[in-house]
Amino acid sequence: MPVCPRSATLDNDLTSFIGRRKEIAELKIVLSSTRLVTLVGVGGVGKTRLARRVGQGLAKSFADGAWFVDLARASEPALLPNVVAEALGVPDQSALSPQSALAEYLAERELLLILDNCEHLLQACAALVSDLLRSAAGVVVLATSREPLGVLGEHSWPVPPMSMPDLANVAPARGGYVYGYEALELLEERARTVRPEFTIGPISRAAAAQLCRRLDGLPLAIELAAVRLRALSLEQIVARLEDRYRLLSTGNRGGPARHQTLRAAVDWSFDLCSDRERRLWSRLSAFAGSFALQDAEEVCAGGEIEREDVFEILSSLVEKSIVLCEGVDEQSRYRLLETIKAYGHERLAAAGEDVALSRRHRDYYLGLAERSEDGWFGRDQVSWCTRLQNAQANFWAALDFCLATPGESASGLRMAGALVFFWNACGHLKDGRYWLGRVLSAAAEPSPEKAKALWVNGYVAMTQGDNGAAMTAFADCLVLAAQLDDPVARAYCQQFRGSAEQFKGNLEEAEVLLEEAVRSHRRSGLVNSLTVLATAQLGFVSCLMDKAGRALELCDESSAVSEAHGELWALSWAHWVRGLAYWTLARFEQAAVALRDSLRAKHALDDRLGMSACAELLAWTACEAGTSRRAAQLLGAAKALWASIGHPLFGSAELLDIHDGYVERLELALDDKVFGECHAVGEQMSVSEVLSFACDEGAPEPAGGPRLTRREKQVAELIAEGLTNKQIATRLVISQRTAEGHVEHVLAKLSFASRAQVAAWVATRA
Known part of the structure; x- marks a missing residue:
């Protein structure tokens, strides 16, 4: 049938088509030079509607118009030419085969042929389209499918979910609601069909954004949810989304059968998969967030799926738009939309495999956490940091499994303790406090894993400036270490207890504890990032005790060991302490050089704590250099960075007094207004901008400016x-x-x- 300007069904409502304006414009351009474009994407993402809208816009560009063919009713490949011919009005009087008759009919015509829903007849569609493109020079084909047709010259066009705001970015703007997010606009318009007074305002914005996020920005799911607003509020719908398939089971009775409920849409995709694809889809639901091929091979192989088969099956699921692929080559990562994941998990549970897969998933990420701790001391810290950041959601899922499953709490302790560098070096202090607190609360029995989790928890709390909680954890650790005769746990505990005493102002006690820790590490023969850090920590205390010369010697010792092993994180702290030591000696230029070296290393690791400390001291050196505006901006940047970590300057009263002194100097040098303006500029900087500004890496333009096209x-x-x-x-x-x-x-x-x-x-x- 020709593409109509208007259809009565919800699925085909084109007059109120929401979003996709940019895609429509770009598709029109592509179709002017390409004869086959296939819109690919997961079920319910809006491929059909986008194709119809493009067809409507291009109909007048073709002498014989644009024609839409719904292939869902073609149940057998042999019927495909008949369905297309019937939709185009091809006379059924020829002795030729249906495909030949169709080709003959189209040979002298100029039209856009829209083939909707090709995935269940993929090979037949590919053969038909290839034949038509060869025999009918005036025909352009726009297809929709959950995977490409695989025809030579095909332009595959991925259709993404609708644009949505970040949940953290839904604050009211001046004048009320800010439009521009397709998912929110669609929700509001569809809701008005059942509740004409409905609007998304300042109060409902957060719930609306959360609803769209939970529904993955899928137009079908959003429309089905909007219908539920007849009887439920936005908040009630969000609360019931745990069982999204039951909640979104009615509302689109006029649309195609596969779009009348969310379950029908996903059932359709599941039914089109092979047995092994279905099995892998179900197993992949064990992952939270994204995962790499290696992760899938380790967790999902088994039974009828061999490890070497995982890539082939995963690739097929990507082609079918079940799995989304992000990145390329060895950096590729995969993920399932939450809607697809929930369906897969339901199938996994129905097969009785959910607990076993969750345990296998936990074992794999526990192993990854422990390997990261062992491998941290070396040249691969940046790559380890990246890998841990990518695995964050899966660590959370694994820890949840440990806490929710009887008898698994010990594994939770092991994992939380093994992630010590993730918490402290990769910018996850708040997360560390949360998970360490939970696993420790669940662990009643004394064990080496508990002793370790206690000192790691104290270390994280101390770093945040929460020295009260830190000292409680250290005290509990010392008691347990004595009970277990665990000298390693005691040494680490004394090391970080020493820093906590330092930040409380007890410098002599801090020096004694850190010296004990350094001696214990040397006796044990342990050489790793934490033992090297202990030497730099002792240097830090020495700075505050007016022993700058000793501090520099300790920094040299720490740096030498770090550099010999390619270690970056402890080295960055040695650079920072060296900067502090030079500052105490009034050698401000040397201090700035050391601090910039530290900041570059910390940025590479995304160590927000370290970057905060570097920006702070660089502000001090800038003030001493007489660059007051620069100093004020750096203080603003440091304030914003500290806010994401905990208490500024580790809660150290001595360092905070120095900070306050510099603020007073800058307010006098600039006056309050200018200082506030510069400070505010610094607070608005991104992390990358802080690095560029603080390290003078903005790189001035060449004379006359860069000649970019x-x-x-x-x-x-x-x-x-x-x-x-x-x-x-x-x-x-x-x-x-x-x-x-x-x-x-x-x-x-x-x-x-x-x-x-x-x-x-x-x-x-x-």
Whole structure:
């Protein structure tokens, strides 16, 4: 049938088509030069509606218009040509085969043929489309499918979920609700069909954003949820989303059968999968967030799925839009939309495999946590940090399993303790306090794992500036270490207890404890990031005790061991203490050099605590250098960074007094208003901007400014938005290889080494 300007059904409502405006415009351009475009995406993401809307916009561009063919009713491959011919009105009087008759009919025509819902007849559709493109030069095909047709010359166009705000970015704006998020606009419009007075305002915005997020931005799911607003509030719908398939079971009776309920849409996808694809889909539901191929091979292989088969099956699920792929090559990561994941978990539970898979998932991530601790001391810290960051959601899921499953609490202690560097070096102090507190509360029996979790918990609390909680944890650890005769736990406990005493102002006691810890580490022969850190910590105390010379010697010792092993994190703290020591000696330029070295290392590890400390002391050196505005901006940046960690300057009264003194000096030098303005600029800096500003890595433009082409300027702006090369290619409708070339040219012309520097450069010209 020709594409109509209006259809009465919810699924085909084009006059109130929400969002996708950019995609529509870009698709029109692509279809002007490409004869086959396939819209691919998960069920319910809006492929059909997008195709109809594009067809409506292009109908007048073709002499014979645009024609829409719903293939859902073609139950057998042999019936496909008949269904297409019937939709096009091809006379059924020829002795030719249906496919030949269709090709003959289209040979002299110029039209856009929209084939909707090809996935269940994939091979037949591919064969038919190939034949038509060869025999009918005036025909352009726009197909929708959950995987590409695989035809030569096909342009595969992924259809993403609708745009949604971050849950942390839903604060009211001046004048009320800010439009521009497709999911929220769709929710509001569809809700008005059942409740005409409905609006998303300042009070309901957070619940609306949460609802759209929980529904993965899928138009079908949002529309079905909107119908429920007849009887439920937004908050009530969100609360009931744990059983989303039961909740979203009615509401689209006029649409295709596969779209009348959310379950029907996902059932349709599940039924089109092979047995092994269904099994892997179910097993992948054990993952939280994203996962890598290696993770899937370790957790999901078994039974009829061999390890070497996982990649092939996973790739097939990606092709079918069940699994989303992010990144390329060895950096590729995969994830399931929550809606797809919930369905897979339901199937896994029905098969009685959910507990076993959750335990296998936990065992794998427990092993990963312990390997990261063992492997941290070396040249791979940055890659370990990245890997741990990527696995964060899965660590949370594994810890939840340990806490919710009887008899698994000991494994929870092991995991939380093994993540010591993740908590402290990778910017997750608050998360560490939460999980360590939970696993310790669940562990009643004395054990070495509990002793370790206690000193790690104390270490995290001390780093946040919560010295009261830290000292309680250390006291409990010392009692348990004595009971278990565990000298290693005692040594680590004394080490971090020494820093806690330092921050309380008890410098002599701190020095005694840290010296004991250093001696104990040496006796035991332990050499790792924490034992090397102990030497730098002792140097820190020495600085505050006016022993700067000794502090520098200790920093040299710590640095030498770190550099010999390629260690970065403890080295960064040695640089920071060296900067503090030089500051106490009034050697401010040398202090700034050491602090910048520290900041670069900490940025590479995303060590927010360390970056906060570096920005703070760099502000002090800037003030001493007479660059008051710069100092005020750095203090603002440090304040924003400290806010995400805990108490500023570890809660140290002595350091806080120094900070207050510099604030007073800067307010006098600049006057309160200018100081406040500069401070506010610093508070608004991103982490990358702080690095660039503090380390003078903004790299001034070449004389006359960099000669970027118009396209390169576009690419630079997209880099500043945080887009990957693949996303830049999609936005500009160019190949990924072309996008990569533009990015390389931008970096070369600006003499930059990182995308962060490009972002900072763009920001200065905004």
